[in-house]
Amino acid sequence: MDELKSSGKPFEISKRAVWEAYKKVKANKGAPGVDGVSIEEFEKDLKGNLYKIWNRMSSGSYFPPPVQAVEIAKAHGGGTRILGVPTVGDRIAQTVVAQVLEQKVEPIFHPDSYGYRPRRSALDAVEVCRRRCWKADWVIDLDIRKFFDSVPWDLIVKAVEANTDPPWVVLYVRRWLNAPLQLPDGTLQQRDRGTPQGNAT
Numbered sequence: 001m002d003e004l005k006s007s008g009k010p011f012e013i014s015k016r017a018v019w020e021a022y023k024k025v026k027a028n029k030g031a032p033g034v035d036g037v038s039i040e041e042f043e044k045d046l047k048g049n050l051y052k053i054w055n056r057m058s059s060g061s062y063f064p065p066p067v068q069a070v071e072i073a074k075a076h077g078g079g080t081r082i083l084g085v086p087t088v089g090d091r092i093a094q095t096v097v098a099q100v101l102e103q104k105v106e107p108i109f110h111p112d113s114y115g116y117r118p119r120r121s122a123l124d125a126v127e128v129c130r131r132r133c134w135k136a137d138w139v140i141d142l143d144i145r146k147f148f149d150s151v152p153w154d155l156i157v158k159a160v161e162a163n164t165d166p167p168w169v170v171l172y173v174r175r176w177l178n179a180p181l182q183l184p185d186g187t188l189q190q191r192d193r194g195t196p197q198g199n200a201t
Helices: 015-028 039-043 046-059 088-108 122-133 153-162 167-178
Strands: 067-073 080-085
Touching (some): 015 088, 039 046
């Protein structure tokens, strides 16, 4: 990982970016995806696996594997929801892209936005709500039903295009949207909208 920039590749993605993405994925732990490879297994050939991700991403030949669908019970009853679990390698690739997007969008996010943001958590949001309860005696609680299942891809792509310069960011976001979902019985489900609920990092 000593060379920091790509050479002779269509897309300028540094090896350092892949290394930093790996460190974030390792810190977050997480279950294996469809390939059954855990972080520990991935690390048995860490240099080779990270090189493969960098080489494929910087050459434009990276295609994500299917996302493992895992059914989890909803916190307050009412059935289950599907959680999408990417492979360790794919989480690293997603984090490479997320790091580029984060630099552009983090400064323009609303201060009261807490979801999927660095150094912010649900507990931070609860703390703000607690403080505000002393100032107001009303609350608005909204939930967009099945948002992740139904969000149109063109809106996601449009938002990404508006907030990034490198063309490879949009390319890989499109490919992730098109990646099939592997159901618990092993069948692949193609989608034309929505995204499995999961987190790249």
